[in-house]
Amino acid sequence: MISARGLIKRYGDHTAVDGIDITVPKGQAFGFLGPNGAGKSTTMRMIGCVSPPTAGELRILGMDAATQGPAIRARLGVVPQDDTLDTELNLLENLVIYARYFGIKYKVARERARELLDFVQLSDRAESKVEALSGGMRRRLTIARSLINEPDLVMLDEPTTGLDPQARHLVWERLFRLKKRGVTLVLTTHYMDEAEQLCDRLVVMDGGKIAAEGTPRQLIETHVTREVVELRFNTEDHSAYAEKLDGAAERVEVLPDRVLLYTDDGESSVSEVHGRGLSPASVLERRATLEDVFLRLTGRTLVD
């Protein structure tokens, strides 16, 4: 569905995307993770054929993104980060007029719009203005809109950012259904649980490059240990514990408020800690998550 080779996007002197290779096969849910400014949205805009690549090859649905933009866009569904709905129009009008951009006949457009409003559970609001919708409702409407042309590939830029848990779970459930229908999904997210839930495969982007790639499981296995032990001590300064805990696990990371032990066997690391005569105020043993991978690969410093 998507094949990118040496994809580069520059804005003046700034290189937003710095030579990435991606392959997304049909039916896969593919995720882009990365801190703000990593180049995720820029990559999405290139795949969406809105922003032409500066260099490299980008083929989507077997077509060349540089020359066949309109034909590719006709078969894409796009859920942009900012919903881009027409807030002055009602829900039905938003879907129908968007369908018209694709040259879909009014009759078909109205039928599909009704079905899609049903799919995202907004049928009872069909005649309301978008202005009156909550953030979660707008997101669902944008997802419905992205499906109006029955796309082969749906691109979602941070589909659940800013939504409450109920709305997030509803969106996930709907996306999962799409996936089961064989629709290829490409999404960006800041939520590691979202990535684990939805994505068959992920890339972690940092500074315009791909820092890691694989299934969620592979990424955890490759980049962090199976388990993580979080220790808190009754102290203002945890840095003193770096030395005391040295060698207690495969890797020890000291944070201002706690110490993380990366280990394949949490229990034996905890007894090792106690064996060294240390008594932490709290001990949390947990499985390593994508979040650990993400922070390992992209660092803990705030980007903006």
Added chain:
Amino acid sequence: MRAGTLHAFEHWLLNYKRTWHGTLFSGFLLPVLFIVGLGMAVGGYVNGSSAIGGVDYVAFIAPGLLASTAFQISSGELTWPVFAATRWGSQYKAMQASPLSPGEILNGHLLYGLLRGVSSALFFFIVMAVFGLLQSAWAPLALLAAAATAASVIGATYAVSMSAKHESALSMVHRFAILPLTLFSAVFFPLAQLPSYIQPLAWISPVWHGVELSRAATLGVAPPWPIAAHIGVLAVWAVGGWYAARRSLLKKLKV
């Protein structure tokens, strides 16, 4: 015309469905008030004056108002709405994600602006007929003149609105372009009444050429310049304006 242009146009038409009643005043009632107020009241002083070709004043200004209505409505539609479409609203962003090309997005919006002006002119033309102001068999051509006036300004207005850095630039367009162009393009008085050093300004004004063509049609007289020359100036504005509009949009959408 490409199908995508019509699809983009439909968006603006759908939007208009919400606001059309608000446009009745400027597009329809206002010109009627001009006819009644100016034409009939001021007419008492100047009717039949040789400066206006010996006709009634109302018959003199009505074709001018016809062309300037098309001009004002079309250019008005393409100031704030164009500025907003890429800034406050997200209509263009949504269109960009669809198969529509930038050219189709542009032409759809221009077509809407053009048709708003032309439909207002059509209304006004009917009012003129009711008032008995169509004195020549050529009168229907005045509608073409009004349409040409609108067509000559849409591109330029779009380009200015799209490239405006700040909203205040749009108020300037209204105050320092649309209003003076209406006042000094021989709508209310013949160009000869202006000092000779100001007249060349009207010669480059698309509105003046449109007004003269419109007046020539409804009064059945020859326009001051050869018809081809009037049309030529309008065409230069239309084509130049379209290229400027396209340039401004591509620059704005540059990603």
